[in-house]
Amino acid sequence: MAGSAIRRIVIVGGGSAGWMAAAALAAVVRRRVDEIVLVESAQIGTIGVGEATLPTLRAFNATLGLDEVEFIRNTHATFKLGIEFVGWNPERAFFHGFSDFGPAIRGVSPHQAWLRMRAGTDDRSYCDHSIASVAAKLGRFAPPVPNHESVLGSYSYAFQFDAASYAAYLRAFAERRGVQRIEGRIVDVRLRAEDGYIESVVLEEGRSVSGDLFIDCSGFVGLLIERALQAGFEDWSKWLPCDRALAVPCARNGEPTPFTRSTAHRAGWQWRIPLQHRTGNGYVFCSSAISEDEAAGTLLANLDGEALGAPRLLKFTAGRRRECWKRNCVALGLASGFLEPLESTSIHLVESGIGRLVELFPDRGFEPKLAEEYNRLMGRSYESIRDFIILHYWASRREGELWRYCQNMAIPDGLRHQLELFKARGAVALYDSGAFAEPSWISIYFGLGLFPRRHDPMTDMIEQAALQRELERRVRIVTGAAQSLPTHGAFIDRYCQAST
Numbered sequence: 102m103a104g105s106a107i108r109r110i111v112i113v114g115g116g117s118a119g120w121m122a123a124a125a126l127a128a129v130v131r132r133r134v135d136e137i138v139l140v141e142s143a144q145i146g147t148i149g150v151g152e153a154t155l156p157t158l159r160a161f162n163a164t165l166g167l168d169e170v171e172f173i174r175n176t177h178a179t180f181k182l183g184i185e186f187v188g189w190n191p192e193r194a195f196f197h198g199f200s201d202f203g204p205a206i207r208g209v210s211p212h213q214a215w216l217r218m219r220a221g222t223d224d225r226s227y228c229d230h231s232i233a234s235v236a237a238k239l240g241r242f243a244p245p246v247p248n249h250e251s252v253l254g255s256y257s258y259a260f261q262f263d264a265a266s267y268a269a270y271l272r273a274f275a276e277r278r279g280v281q282r283i284e285g286r287i288v289d290v291r292l293r294a295e296d297g298y299i300e301s302v303v304l305e306e307g308r309s310v311s312g313d314l315f316i317d318c319s320g321f322v323g324l325l326i327e328r329a330l331q332a333g334f335e336d337w338s339k340w341l342p343c344d345r346a347l348a349v350p351c352a353r354n355g356e357p358t359p360f361t362r363s364t365a366h367r368a369g370w371q372w373r374i375p376l377q378h379r380t381g382n383g384y385v386f387c388s389s390a391i392s393e394d395e396a397a398g399t400l401l402a403n404l405d406g407e408a409l410g411a412p413r414l415l416k417f418t419a420g421r422r423r424e425c426w427k428r429n430c431v432a433l434g435l436a437s438g439f440l441e442p443l444e445s446t447s448i449h450l451v452e453s454g455i456g457r458l459v460e461l462f463p464d465r466g467f468e469p470k471l472a473e474e475y476n477r478l479m480g481r482s483y484e485s486i487r488d489f490i491i492l493h494y495w496a497s498r499r500e501g502e503l504w505r506y507c508q509n510m511a512i513p514d515g516l517r518h519q520l521e522l523f524k525a526r527g528a529v530a531l532y533d534s535g536a537f538a539e540p541s542w543i544s545i546y547f548g549l550g551l552f553p554r555r556h557d558p559m560t561d562m563i564e565q566a567a568l569q570r571e572l573e574r575r576v577r578i579v580t581g582a583a584q585s586l587p588t589h590g591a592f593i594d595r596y597c598q599a600s601t
Contacts, residue, residue, distance in 0.1 A: 105465050108135045111312030113287060113302060113325055115141035117152065117264050118434025118451045119318035120271035121161070125455045126316075127278035128165045130462060137279065140302060140310055142286040145320075152264040152381075153181060153361040153374045153445040155536060156199055156257040161452045165274065173597040175270045177377040178262035179357045180589060182237040184444065186548060188365035189497050195548030196360075197444075198233030200256035201540040203575050206568070209559045211575075212543045214568055216527055216556035227547050229576045231540070232256045232583060241586035242359040252582045259445070261361060261374045261381075283310060287319075290329035298429045298467075299325060313465050316458075317432040321439065326422055326432035333423035334438075340491050340513065341419035342506065343369050343441055347397055348383040348413050352406035356590035363443060366399055367391065367501045372442065373405070377599045380405055384412075385441050390503045417441075421483045426472040431458055438483055443493060446486050449536055453482050485533035488516040489542070496549040527553040 110126060112119050123139045131137065162172060172178065183198035202211040215227050228234040233256040236242060248254040276282065285304035293300045301311035302325075317325035326332045338344060357375035364371045369386030384400040391399075397412045421438030425431065433454045440446055457478055461471045494507035495516075512520075519530045523546060529539040546552070560568070587595075 106133060107313045107465060109312040110134055110137045110314045111310055112139040112316040112318060114318035114320060115139060115268060117268050120268045120275060121451050122316050122318060122433055122455055123275040123280045124165055124271040127275045127280050129459050131278060138281045138283060140283045140285060152448060153261050154259040155445055155449045156259045157449050157452055158259055170597045174599045176262035176266040177599045178260045179375055179377055180242045180359050181259040181261050181361060182233040182359045185360050185362045187362060190549050191498055196228050196234040197541060197544040198231040198237060199258060200231050200233035202227060202230040207563060209557055213527055213557040213560050214572060217560045218569060218572060230579060232579050235579055236583040236586055237360040239583055240358060240589050241583055242589040242592050243586045252578050261376060263376055287324060290325060315430045317430055317436040318434050320435045323432060323436045325430045326427060326436055330427045330430055332427045335420045335423055336418055337420040337487060338418055343385050343387045344417060345388045346383050346385045346415045347400050350379045350381055350409045351404040352409060353379050354406040359589040365499055368503050371400060371403055379409060387503045424476050425479045426475045429467055440486055440490060443490050446536060453535060454479060481533045482535055486536055488513055489537050491516055492545055496551050524553050526555055526557055
């Protein structure tokens with residue numbers, strides 16, 4: 102095959118993943134290709150009623166040049182400072198906030214100092230040192246100030262938005278930049294006889310859409326990456342046994358919280374994602390531990406407001422494609438794999454996939470090493486996030502069939518090493534920091550009541566009274582700063598309220 106430039110990109114499937122790919126490619130590589138085409142069918146609906154994200158979405162939107170206020174208004178978005186976990190630790194709720202626990206103290210991570218004081222008489226929560234966690238609990242929000250020396254500049258935020266509205270917003274953005282949308286249902290995928298590369302997709306009415314590079318955003322079915330190219334699927338259900346989700350929106354009840362909530366139930370957990378106009382809800386559960394009818398009853402019984410429809414069922418298997426890039430096809434979103442939305446990672450994985458494709462963008466020669474590197478990087482991201490999610494289940498002390506299974510299952514070797522290192526002296530090992538850095542792991546370890554056998558001995562070199570004064574000073578600063586912020590609802594009403 103001649104080593105010439107990609108002329109035509111064909112994206113199969115719309116939704117968030119498809120239109121994120123279309124928008125990003127139109128913004129970044131449009132001048133290097135002749136055409137970008139997206140094929141989707143209006144007959145195929147979208148899955149979610151709401152979407153919670155990680156702070157990395159802000160960088161993705163900024164790369165596109167999106168105006169944040171316009172984006173928020175068009176997607177009915179709210180701000181997200183982290184995730185509240187209720188019932189995962191039977192003793193108390195805890196928070197995973199999008200901030201650290203303050204700067205290092207004489208070169209030592211602040212959580213190590215907290216561990217030392219915890220061994221004494223200080224019973225304050227580690228969350229008291231996280232500005233994002235404290236502000237979220239108070240229902241306060243404002244964007245961080247552009248001064249990293251200030252506590253009000255030391256946190257980040259993400260968004261909670263309507264996924265369908267986000268896809269529509271990005272569609273308009275992409276089409277203005279030359280992306281062509283083709284309506285139609287794909288009934289066949291044609292491969293080249295000489296090398297098995299995708300040549301074209303065939304629509305129901307007989308039209309053929311050819312291309313050089315194909316992006317598979319067709320959802321769980323993996324129309325290109327799996328059905329046509331048989332990339333293979335790595336099943337992780339032995340570690341993540343939840344295999345169903347029921348989703349339903351409900352009426353908004355009061356001011357939206359600046360955080361997502363995850364509430365543990367007998368056979369899984371329930372999400373709550375507050376938007377400006379409604380609240381997204383869902384129950385992720387294990388079908389061997391509860392019936393679908395009982396799960397629906399549990400979900401509906403734990404809504405904040407009136408249900409705006411009947412719960413919709415989604416069946417899934419946790420895992421990923423063995424190859425997310427095979428031949429001339431790259432899979433994104435659900436076509437590349439699925440991890441339950443416990444830590445709001447689905448959009449992040451789409452961002453990561455798009456970013457790495459741009460970095461490793463091929464020509465029509467499709468150098469195999471590019472796909473190899475892409476698959477290595479995406480595999481590392483998937484596995485790191487997988488292990489982070491497994492930790493929530495494995496370390497939970499809840500009772501019940503599902504929870505006992507998870508507490509006693511054999512965990513992946515990488516996670517076992519991370520746990521053993523942490524248990525030894527509170528050190529955090531990171532295999533991929535793209536999604537979750539040290540403060541995130543610490544939030545889950547401590548939140549679930551998992552503590553090391555001892556703290557870092559370097560903290561013992563600090564005089565105890567001085568260390569206590571410093572930690573108390575930090576808590577006062579964090580508390581005061583959080584209390585100085587406007588309420589989440591007031592900030593939205595003033596600066597970015599949706600028109601409808």
